[in-house]
Amino acid sequence: MTSLYLLLWIVGAIVLQLVIYLSIGFWRHWVNYLALRHTVSKIGLPVTAPLPVAEPEPTAAAWPGFRTFQVMHKVMEDGAKDICSFHLAPLEPLTLPPFLPGQFLTFRLEVPSLGGAGTEFITRCYSLSDAPQANSYRVSIKRAPSPAGSPHPPGRSSNYFHDQVQVGSLLQVRAPSGHFHIDHSDAPVVLIGGGIGVTPMLSMLNWVLMTQPEREVWLFYGARQSQELMTQPHLNALAALHANFHLHICLSQPGNDDELGQNFQHQGRINIDLLRHLLPLKPYHFYLCGPSPLLQSMVPALEDWGVPDARIHFEAFGPSSVKRKSVSAKPTVAANAANAAPADTALTVTFANSGQHFSWNAGIGNLLDFAESHGIAVDSGCRAGGCGSCQTSIVAGEVSYQQAPDYDPEPGTCLMCVCTPKTSVTLEL
Ligand code: FES
Known part of the structure; x- marks a missing residue:
């Protein structure tokens, strides 16, 4: 046997061992995958057994009608100075009942009439953007300009908040409400927020890391460029502090100062391929909030991926053009x-x-x-x-x-x- 043949035999043997090793590894992974998928799909069926999560009951309104709140602080949250947080405390002494992270407040605002003379009342809802606190609520509002080249006026409510509502202003506020909120189990969660749709995600994230510091939580946060990101230093600090918190910022049109790998992790929009690439195979709960295109692409993609409906929770902001499909909410008034x-x-x-x-x-x-x-x-x-x-x-x-x-x-x-x-x-x- 020549040395060339000997070398070929040795290389062949090594390749054969590698193939056997990889095949066994793949087979084990595949069997585990099938078992997990089977379990997950069983959980997702219209169940005879309850889901292994402690789903909180929706709370009755903490107070009827509107209460007067005072603005304690105004804080600009983004580089573009388009997102402002308002910290609100009740005018009369009141220990605020805890809300469910993901819920919203309803405001009754007296704004200038469209005709120009006098004022009129409008009602708007904004997500709570921080974990429940004993003494104050926080909402974060993005100024809505007129769409470029459109005859539509700028957003009345958001511009009123930015321009007219100051520290000390009084606002009429309904109790926290809404069925889009995080579950109280220890199941791993994936939060997906597009643009200002990140606000309920921040409430969920802050609450999870405050009360369940071991719980696995991912945040996929989409914006055009970093100037539009809200509370990025806070998010970076949380990611540095909690190994179980995985922060992924996706910028679709990064600015000149944006550097991939430095202040953002992915270029482009949030998409299912990114999630499939990054997420280990676990029974995650997915919470999504953002503009309709995000939800219209991601919700069906998650379903196609095999995520059971009961683990997909979403809320559209702006015109509610996406129908709620989630079965996790337990409204006190059922459709009949x-x-x-x-x-x-x-x-x-x-x-x-x-x-x-x-x-x-x-x-x-x-x-x-x-x-x-x-x-x-x-x-x-x-x-x-x-x-x-x-x-x-x-x-x-x-x-x-x-x-x-x-x-x-x-x-x-x-x-x-x-x-x-x-x-x-x-x-x-
Ligand atoms: S107008 Fe908002 S609930 Fe009817």
């Missing part, structure tokens, strides 16, 4: 469209205070539109069951909901923007 009155049933809607009554017109959609079509004034904000503005007492009769509202109406009341009469109904209006 199946019990709705047939369209041809003759029902009467009575407005008690104004002494008027009208035949219900099912084609009009909801009680808010119906009241307004008859000249009955009703407070409204989101018109989507999220803010509680249109909450109205039911004097008699019943209503039904097509979809469970995000805001929990007080007992004996209804959210007119998302309900219809189930029987003839009398409302306190």
Whole structure:
């Protein structure tokens, strides 16, 4: 045997050993993967056994209607100076009840009328952006300019907050609300925030690291460039302090000062390939908030990846163009469209205070539109069951909901923007 043959035999033997070693490794990993996937998909089925998470019950509103809060601090949070945090304390002494990280506050604001003369009231919701504190709430609001080249005016509420609301200003605030909030288990979580959609993620993140410092948590935070990032020094400090917190900042249009690997980790938008590449195979809960394109791409991609619906939680900001699919929320008012009155049933809607009554017109959609079509004034904000503005007492009769509202109406009341009469109904209006 020549030395060349000997060398070939040795190389061949080494290659063969490598192939056997890699095959065994792959086979073990594949078996584990199949077992885990089987377990995960079992958990995701419409369950007979409960999910292994301690899901908190949605809280009833901590106070009815609006309370007066005072602005204690205003803090600019980003390099572009477009995001401002407002720290709010109740005017009258009150230990603030804890909220569920991810929930929002509803504000009733008196803003200049669009016509220019006088003022009018508008209602807006903003996510709480910090963990629950005993004495104050924090919301972080991004100034909304007019869209470039558009005749639309700048955001009334956000500009009012930035320009008119100062330290010492008084604001009318509803109690924290909303069904988009982190679970209280120790399951690993992935938080995905796009733009100002990061605010509820910050509340969740701060709460997790404060109360469950061992819990595994990932934050994927998307923006165009670092100037738009909120509280980046705070995030970097948390990442340095907690080995179980994994921070991934994704910039789609990095600025001249942005350096990959230095102040951001990925160039481009948050996408499923990035998650698949980085995340170990574990039964994560995914929480997403951001503009519709982010949710419209990521939610189906997570489902396609095999993440059970019960582990995907999301909330769109801005116009709610993404329907909630998550089954984790437990609204106190359930959708009961199946019990709705047939369209041809003759029902009467009575407005008690104004002494008027009208035949219900099912084609009009909801009680808010119906009241307004008859000249009955009703407070409204989101018109989507999220803010509680249109909450109205039911004097008699019943209503039904097509979809469970995000805001929990007080007992004996209804959210007119998302309900219809189930029987003839009398409302306190
Ligand atoms: S208008 Fe917001 S809940 Fe009805």
